Amino acid sequence: MKFIIEKDILLDKLTNVMRAVNPRNIIPILDGVKFDLKKEGLYLTASDSDLMIQSFIDKKEIKKIEKTGTIIIQAKYLLDIIRKLPNEDINIEVIDSLKILISTKNTVFNLNCLNLDEYPNINFEETKNPLILKGNILKEIINQTIYAVSTQEARPILTGVNIKVEDNMLNCIATDSYRMSKKTIKLDKSYDSIEVVIPGKNLNEFDKLLTNDNNVEIHLFTNKVLFKYDDYLFQSNLLSGSFPNTQSLVPSEFKFILNATLNSFREAIDRAALLTQSKDRNIVKLETTESGVLISSYASEIGKVEENVLLDKNTDESLVISFSSKYMLEALRNLNEEEILILINSECSLITIKSVKDESLIQVVLPIRTY
Amino acid sequence: MKFIIEKDILLDKLTNVMRAVNPRNIIPILDGVKFDLKKEGLYLTASDSDLMIQSFIDKKEIKKIEKTGTIIIQAKYLLDIIRKLPNEDINIEVIDSLKILISTKNTVFNLNCLNLDEYPNINFEETKNPLILKGNILKEIINQTIYAVSTQEARPILTGVNIKVEDNMLNCIATDSYRMSKKTIKLDKSYDSIEVVIPGKNLNEFDKLLTNDNNVEIHLFTNKVLFKYDDYLFQSNLLSGSFPNTQSLVPSEFKFILNATLNSFREAIDRAALLTQSKDRNIVKLETTESGVLISSYASEIGKVEENVLLDKNTDESLVISFSSKYMLEALRNLNEEEILILINSECSLITIKSVKDESLIQVVLPIRTY
Structure with a gap:
């Protein structure tokens, strides 16, 4: 693998992909970020086994692709290294399968890499009929509900946001059993009914990616959810268990x-x-x-x-x-x-x-x- | 005591005086701020027994003085209370000698006070011939040396900045024995020789008060220092012990x-x-x-x-x-x-x-x- 890229382009995508790297992770290979350089561009992938993020940098945004290839770079310090490099083109080159040179004119970082064979195979699966929401609307839904999720692990299901699709209605509910926030959105059309609970901490990371009103595709499965947004694939596992029924909680009349x-x-x-x-x-x-x-x-x-x-x-x-x-x-x-x-x-x-x-x-x- | 004052005027002075209140202080009465309303204006005083700060608000800056008097208000929450009050005139009134009302149009805080008799008598003493420095120059001296003071209590003398006056030269030295910073300033005239060590943490608090290039009077005693600056009196105890001699540390020639x-x-x-x-x-x-x-x-x-x-x-x-x-x-x-x-x-x-x-x-x- 050998290529030249502008600092800011790499930094932007890498910052967001690294949100999936968990400093408390105990699986050594997941301390790494996967750089996969193909003819069409660079795929960056990171995961903490509960959350997977992939980003793509098109070949048009890469100054020069000299040799394709794949390598796992230790995530520790990597963002700081890229951030502190001078504002010049960055050369990235694998020198043997376990070392990578990241260099600018006067500076050379020589970093150890992790074993590619150990990196898990990550599938980003799609449904045929994803929900479509504008990025800014999804951001509002997340912000208005996520504050109410529980931070206690005693009832894990309450650490997530309950997402329920029925016909053309989307219901999002968070509660820690002391308070509740419920957001209801009318969708563009009717969808198959489905109900999932997305971990609050992962939604919180996805929220940081949302910066514009481009469409987000939400692919809901019974055990995972995939968000497709701009150049990002963001996949989270779901919480299992049944979310408390809050339907009859709010009365319709008040004294x-x-x-x-x-x-x-x-x-x-x-x-x-x-x-x-x-x-x-x-x-x-x-x-x-x-x-x-x-x-x-x-x-x-x-x-x-x-x-x-x-x-x-x-x-x-x-x-x-x-x-x-x-x-x-x-x-x-x-x-x-x-x-x-x-x-x-x-x-x-x-x-x-x-x-x-x-x-x-x-x-x-x-x-x-x-x- | 009863008076009316604009929120911002009180907040500004109180914020700076409260720098002397130490949350780890173990003397209950020093958890309080002294409000001393006299005909000429309001004196605010706080102390952690190692550091004393007094500020003065002239009667011209007070909307109405209805009754003079003195009281010790619990410092905990006091700044937050003043800060969060609406931007209106604040009424402050002692209702019996141990309760104070702080109120605006719709809001009333009713706070317990501390026993005035227990508050220590604080003397802000002056010398006849104080050093005079511009506020911004003193700020630069502090910033350029203070980073090098020791944070270890093993050698207490190194947690301070050594200030030495000889003729018309001012020498300021800080060292934690691994590095040293030395600033030399020519004074406006000759002064009596004196050498003191001011605790770094107190200098750091004084630094936050320095916002302009008005003159600072520095009154140096053998056991304390008083800074007079704008409407503030800032008095710190000194560290006792002898500061290491660094005179011969820096060679005059280099290879x-x-x-x-x-x-x-x-x-x-x-x-x-x-x-x-x-x-x-x-x-x-x-x-x-x-x-x-x-x-x-x-x-x-x-x-x-x-x-x-x-x-x-x-x-x-x-x-x-x-x-x-x-x-x-x-x-x-x-x-x-x-x-x-x-x-x-x-x-x-x-x-x-x-x-x-x-x-x-x-x-x-x-x-x-x-x-």
Whole structure:
């Protein structure tokens, strides 16, 4: 293998492919990145056995292909090496099957390579009828749901985002059992029904690749998912197990309907949260008042904070409810519209939050009993 | 105490005074900030018993002084509270001697206070004949030396910067015994001789206050130093013990004089350092070549890197010397001039680095024996 390539072109693709390299990986060969130079261009592949990313650099973007070939380069330091090279053309050349020279005019890196034979055979499989979504829309779906996935390995299925296709509707749900985020999108046409759970950490890596509104093909299998986007193939294993049924969680009618301005409500909770920064105790109280609600919190050693938020209510009945400031702030952070609805039935029922205008996103936060 | 003040004015001064509050402090009363409202304005004081900072806000900058008084407010969360308040006038009012209300139109923080009687009496003493330096010049002195102080408590005296005044010369030296930085400044006039060692961590906090070229008065005592700058009094205890004599460390003649371009030399070492990121082994080798030097490093598992740097030398004799890439990069980072001199006598002598033009800063890095 021998070729010459511009630094920035290689750096861009390599940065994204390396997202699949896991520093805590225990399989030595997966510490490497596969460089596969063919007549048509360069394929870069990396994997942590749960996630596989491949990128392609077309021959038109390569300055000179002198000799095709395949090699596995140790990923450790590789990105830093390419990043810190001068802004010149980079020569890459295998000098025996286990050494690679990466050089510019005055600089030569001579790196040990890994054994090509040990590298696993990675299949990027496609379905005949992939879902198609714009990159920016998929990015929004991921961002609006992923924050609610569980970080606890106790219930592994909750560390993923539940994706459900029924006819022309796409449902995406994440929950850690204390709060939930649900996004519903109308698709361009009807598809076969399928339901999968994609690991949140892999979706998070895919999110970093999404930089424009080009189409993403989503190929859903029962055990894996393949995203095709620009020059990238991004394949993730799925989580197995059954995702909790959240269909009947959100009631259709509410006793208390609070119509608030996102900013004033969020800032009040943000300030009340200041006194609740300890990990275990971040409880904020909401009480209805004549003109709106009073948001308050209390920390025995420090003091207390109270804030009046003016808002419209559908009833004069009084309500006192407590919740986690952290979960509420994370839910509010993902709403784009200025006018929001806070929907509650009683002091021990779920709190539902959504935009007045945008019905596609529903967020739910569990109350905390304080007595 | 009762007054009204603009948020930004209070936030700015409070942020800087709070630099003296140490989260690892074990004296409960020093977790507080002293608010002392007098007719002439508001004095803010904080201390960690090793470092004391006081700031003054003139009455002209305070919207309304309704009642003077003194109180100690818990520092924890206080900055966050002020920062997150709406951009409105802030009302601050003591409601009994141990509670304070901090409020804006819709928000009320009710904070517990600490016992005023327990707060130590802090004297900010002045000498009759302080050194005067411009703020930006003092900032440069601090930045160019402080990186070389020791972070090890084994020899406490080395965790400080040695400041020596003789006639009209100011010498500032920091060393952790592996490298040294020495800055020499000509003063505006002659002063009494004095030598002190200021704790590096306190100098580092003072550095953050320095934002303009206003005069700084430096009041040097045998056991403390007071900096007067803008509306701030910044007083630090000194380190006791004798600072190593570095007078005879740097020879006046050198066998090898390398005349390099700062950028090309630094980048070569930066790249060579890539393969030496492990904490214990960050050795880079410099070898003279016909046209300059070869910078190289080697990591058994990863590979090696070699880079030619073109430079002028005073001799064709050959030299091979190794050093810590980390220490060399930190030394180079503080040189402002493009043309630098690297001065060496032998493979086991100190490496001296300085600008061709600016003689005020001398940096020294110890070589590492590799055989």
